[in-house]
Amino acid sequence: MNGVAVAADPFVVKDIRVEGLQRVEPGTVFSYLPVRVGETFTDDKGADAIRSLYNTGFFKDVKIQSEGAVLVVIVEERPAVSQIEFTGIKEFDKDALRKSLKAVGVAEARYYDKALIDKAEQELKRQYVSRGFYAAEVITTVTPIERNRVAIVFNVDEGQVSKIVQINIIGNKAFKESVLRDEMSLSTPNWLSWYTKNDLYSKQKLTADLESIRSFYLNRGYLEFLIESAQVSISPDKKGIYLNINIKEGEQYKLSSVKLTGELLGKEDELTKLVKLKNGDVFSSAQLTQSTKAIADKLGVYGYAFAAINPQPNLNKDKRTVDLVLNVDPGRRTYVRNINVSGNNKTRDEVIRREMRQLESAWFDSEKLKLSKDRINRLGFFTEVDVNTEDVPGTPDQVDVGIKVKEKPTGALSLGAGFSSTDKLILTAGITQDNAFGTGTSIGLNVNTGRINQVISLSNFDPYFTEDGISRFTEVYTRSSRPLFYTGDSEYKIDATGGNFRLGVPYSEVDRVFFGLGLEQLQINTTVNTPASYQRYVNTYGNQNLNIPFTIGWARDRRDSALIPSRGTYQQANFELGTALGDLEYYRVFYQQQYFYPLTKGNILSFNGEVGYGDTYTGKPFPITKNYYVGGIGSVRGFQPGSLGPYDVAANGIRRPIGGASKLVGNVEYTFPIPGSGVDRTLRLFGFMDAGNVYENAPSFSGLRSSYGFGLSWISPLGPLKFSYGIPVSKKPEDRLQRFQFQIGTAF
Incomplete structure (x- = not known):
C-alpha cells in the first residue's frame, strides 16, 4: 500500500476535492471517507481513509493532502480488464473456463489485480489436474491498452494427460487385490479407457473408490475395517500416476441380536418384519441400510416424511459378535x-x-x-x-x-435393417413423435416405398383423451404388400385400406382394458406365380374382402421404466374378432408376459414369452391375411424377419413363408454395462437366447427354432437402438438365416 497522508495539525474541513478519477464516481470515494465537510480532520482519520479506499480494490495508489482547509484526495485507479483470451486450450470449453475464473474474481470489466491473476492461474492448473493433465503449464500475459485498461491472455501448454499406471492395495488378506480393484472406478488403461476416462486420476473419484472399498468390507462383517492411507505419487515426467492404498481389515463380526427401540407408534411387529438382518448372520452394512430404509419408507406411508432410524452397534470383540439396536424416531407427521x-x-x-x-x-x-x-x-x-x-x-x-x-429426444426415426446373401439390404422406415409439442400425445407417420411393401399410415395416440385417463388411439392407412420374398411379379400383391379406433380404460394404477373397432378393405391380385395358399384364400373368400374386426384387450404394466426397464413385469392379452358385419369371420387371441430382474451393478436379467392362436368360427380356413409371422429381431434373432414356419411353393419353384395361425416365442436376455463404463444405462451390452416358431394349427414345442447371440443396446437420439448378432442353433436346411440385424424402438 503506497498511500500517503500528509501530516497536519487538526483542522475543520471546509471542502473535499478528489483528483485522478476516470471510471469511479466521486460519490463512491466520499462514501468511504471517515470525515465529512464541517468535521475535524486528524492524522488518524487520514490513515483510516487511505485504508478504506485501498480495501475497495479500485485503486493502486491513494494520497491525502490538505490545501488550507480543503482536503485533497489523489487516487490512481487500477486498470480495468477489457478482455480475457486463452491460447492452447483443447481440453476445455473456453466459456466454461471464463465462468470458473469469474468465481475467483477475474472477469472482463473488473479491476486488474495481480494477486487475483495468480489465483486464476492456479485455478486453471487445478482444472487441468482434475482431468489428469499434471504437466499443464499456464503463462499469463498482461498487455496495457488505452484508457487505463489491460488485456489478459492465458497461454496454456496442456502437455500430455497423466494416466494411472499402477494401483497397489496393501494389507488385504481376506480378499484378493483383483476383487477389491473391481470395486473401484479408477483403473489402469484398458481397451475402453478412451471412453470411460477411468485411467485419469481425480481426487473425487479416489474418494468415491475408497468409500466403495469400505462398503465392500462393511457388507461382509468387517466392522473394524480402516483405510490407513491413500498415497498418490507421480512420475518425474508427470506422465504416470501411482496409487498406493493401505488398509487394515480387522475381524469379521456376526450378529448376536437385533432390537428395535424408540417411538414405534404401536407397529413394532410390522416394523420388525422389515429388518433383513437376522441373528447369526454375518453383519452386512448393505442389509442394515436396506432395513433402515424399509422402516423409514413404511413410516413414510403413514405421513412421517423425515423418520430417522439410528443404528447403534455394540461390539463384543472377544466373541466377534455385534448387538444391534435400531432406534426409531418418526419425527412429526407431515x-x-x-x-x-x-x-x-x-x-x-x-x-x-x-x-x-x-x-x-x-x-x-x-x-x-x-x-x-x-x-x-x-x-x-x-x-x-x-x-x-x-x-x-x-x-x-x-x-x-x-x-x-x-x-430424451421423443421424435424417432424407426428403422429396421438386415442383410442376407439373397436379398441384400432390407430396410423399413417410419417417423413418430411420442411427445408431440410436449403434450404427451403421439403422432406417427409411416411411409414405405419398397418393392415388397408400400405403406402410408397416420396414427395418433392420446393417453389422456378424457380427464379420467381414458386413452384413445386412431389410425388410417393404405398398404400394398406382397408376401415375403417376392420375386418380381408386379401383378401379385395385396392392397389394404382402412383404419382403427381404440379406447383404453384404466381400472387400477397398473391395469388398463382396451376396446377397439376397425374397418379394412382388402383386394388380392393373383397370378400363376401366386403361392397355392393365397389362391385357396381367394377361392374361399374372393379377391375383395371387407373386414370389420372388434378387439378387446388388457395390459398390466409394473415396470419401473418404459424406456429402460430394470425391474417389474409387463403383461398384455388381446382378443380380436372378425365380425359377421364383414366377409372374414375369425378370432385371434394373443398373450405376452415380460419379467425384469435387477442384479448387481446395472446387470438385468429379462424374460419374454408370447403365444398367439387363431381360428374361424364358421368352419372355413383361417384367413391367411391374419397369420402370425416369426423370425428376426423382436422374435427369434438369427433368422430372416418373418421367415419361420410353414411355407408354400409357387409355380416357379420359389419357397415363400406364409406364416401360421398360431405362434410361440420365448426370449431370455442378460443386459450389462460395457466393462469399465460404470453403470451407464444408455449404452449396454447384452447376450440372448431366443426360441419360437409359427404353426398352422395349435402352438406346440415341437419344431421350435432357437438361437443365441450378443448385441449392443443404445438409447440414441433416434430412439432405443439395438444391434444383434444371432447364431441359429436348431435350424432346418430350408431356413433363411440373417445373423446381423438392428432395429430402433424395440424392447426384445
Missing part, C-alpha cells in the same frame, strides 16, 4: 405443500403432474410418491426421473416435493 417440477424443457408440467399420485395439500405418503415416480418413468419420455423432499423453513409439518426429469 403433509406436502408444493410439488415442483424441473428439467422439462419441452414436456408440459401437466403431462408430469397428471401421473402424480402424491397430491399437494395431502398427507405425505412414500408409497404414492414411489408410484408417481414409476408412472412418470413409464411415460417413456425421460432417461432419468429423480424425486426428493425438502423441509419447508419454519413449518415442521410441511414438505415440498421436487420432481427433476431429464428428457
Whole structure:
C-alpha cells in the first residue's frame, strides 16, 4: 500500500476535492471517507481513509493532502480488464473456463489485480489436474491498452494427460487385490479407457473408490475395517500416476441380536418384519441400510416424511459378535405443500403432474410418491426421473416435493435393417413423435416405398383423451404388400385400406382394458406365380374382402421404466374378432408376459414369452391375411424377419413363408454395462437366447427354432437402438438365416 497522508495539525474541513478519477464516481470515494465537510480532520482519520479506499480494490495508489482547509484526495485507479483470451486450450470449453475464473474474481470489466491473476492461474492448473493433465503449464500475459485498461491472455501448454499406471492395495488378506480393484472406478488403461476416462486420476473419484472399498468390507462383517492411507505419487515426467492404498481389515463380526427401540407408534411387529438382518448372520452394512430404509419408507406411508432410524452397534470383540439396536424416531407427521417440477424443457408440467399420485395439500405418503415416480418413468419420455423432499423453513409439518426429469429426444426415426446373401439390404422406415409439442400425445407417420411393401399410415395416440385417463388411439392407412420374398411379379400383391379406433380404460394404477373397432378393405391380385395358399384364400373368400374386426384387450404394466426397464413385469392379452358385419369371420387371441430382474451393478436379467392362436368360427380356413409371422429381431434373432414356419411353393419353384395361425416365442436376455463404463444405462451390452416358431394349427414345442447371440443396446437420439448378432442353433436346411440385424424402438 503506497498511500500517503500528509501530516497536519487538526483542522475543520471546509471542502473535499478528489483528483485522478476516470471510471469511479466521486460519490463512491466520499462514501468511504471517515470525515465529512464541517468535521475535524486528524492524522488518524487520514490513515483510516487511505485504508478504506485501498480495501475497495479500485485503486493502486491513494494520497491525502490538505490545501488550507480543503482536503485533497489523489487516487490512481487500477486498470480495468477489457478482455480475457486463452491460447492452447483443447481440453476445455473456453466459456466454461471464463465462468470458473469469474468465481475467483477475474472477469472482463473488473479491476486488474495481480494477486487475483495468480489465483486464476492456479485455478486453471487445478482444472487441468482434475482431468489428469499434471504437466499443464499456464503463462499469463498482461498487455496495457488505452484508457487505463489491460488485456489478459492465458497461454496454456496442456502437455500430455497423466494416466494411472499402477494401483497397489496393501494389507488385504481376506480378499484378493483383483476383487477389491473391481470395486473401484479408477483403473489402469484398458481397451475402453478412451471412453470411460477411468485411467485419469481425480481426487473425487479416489474418494468415491475408497468409500466403495469400505462398503465392500462393511457388507461382509468387517466392522473394524480402516483405510490407513491413500498415497498418490507421480512420475518425474508427470506422465504416470501411482496409487498406493493401505488398509487394515480387522475381524469379521456376526450378529448376536437385533432390537428395535424408540417411538414405534404401536407397529413394532410390522416394523420388525422389515429388518433383513437376522441373528447369526454375518453383519452386512448393505442389509442394515436396506432395513433402515424399509422402516423409514413404511413410516413414510403413514405421513412421517423425515423418520430417522439410528443404528447403534455394540461390539463384543472377544466373541466377534455385534448387538444391534435400531432406534426409531418418526419425527412429526407431515403433509406436502408444493410439488415442483424441473428439467422439462419441452414436456408440459401437466403431462408430469397428471401421473402424480402424491397430491399437494395431502398427507405425505412414500408409497404414492414411489408410484408417481414409476408412472412418470413409464411415460417413456425421460432417461432419468429423480424425486426428493425438502423441509419447508419454519413449518415442521410441511414438505415440498421436487420432481427433476431429464428428457430424451421423443421424435424417432424407426428403422429396421438386415442383410442376407439373397436379398441384400432390407430396410423399413417410419417417423413418430411420442411427445408431440410436449403434450404427451403421439403422432406417427409411416411411409414405405419398397418393392415388397408400400405403406402410408397416420396414427395418433392420446393417453389422456378424457380427464379420467381414458386413452384413445386412431389410425388410417393404405398398404400394398406382397408376401415375403417376392420375386418380381408386379401383378401379385395385396392392397389394404382402412383404419382403427381404440379406447383404453384404466381400472387400477397398473391395469388398463382396451376396446377397439376397425374397418379394412382388402383386394388380392393373383397370378400363376401366386403361392397355392393365397389362391385357396381367394377361392374361399374372393379377391375383395371387407373386414370389420372388434378387439378387446388388457395390459398390466409394473415396470419401473418404459424406456429402460430394470425391474417389474409387463403383461398384455388381446382378443380380436372378425365380425359377421364383414366377409372374414375369425378370432385371434394373443398373450405376452415380460419379467425384469435387477442384479448387481446395472446387470438385468429379462424374460419374454408370447403365444398367439387363431381360428374361424364358421368352419372355413383361417384367413391367411391374419397369420402370425416369426423370425428376426423382436422374435427369434438369427433368422430372416418373418421367415419361420410353414411355407408354400409357387409355380416357379420359389419357397415363400406364409406364416401360421398360431405362434410361440420365448426370449431370455442378460443386459450389462460395457466393462469399465460404470453403470451407464444408455449404452449396454447384452447376450440372448431366443426360441419360437409359427404353426398352422395349435402352438406346440415341437419344431421350435432357437438361437443365441450378443448385441449392443443404445438409447440414441433416434430412439432405443439395438444391434444383434444371432447364431441359429436348431435350424432346418430350408431356413433363411440373417445373423446381423438392428432395429430402433424395440424392447426384445
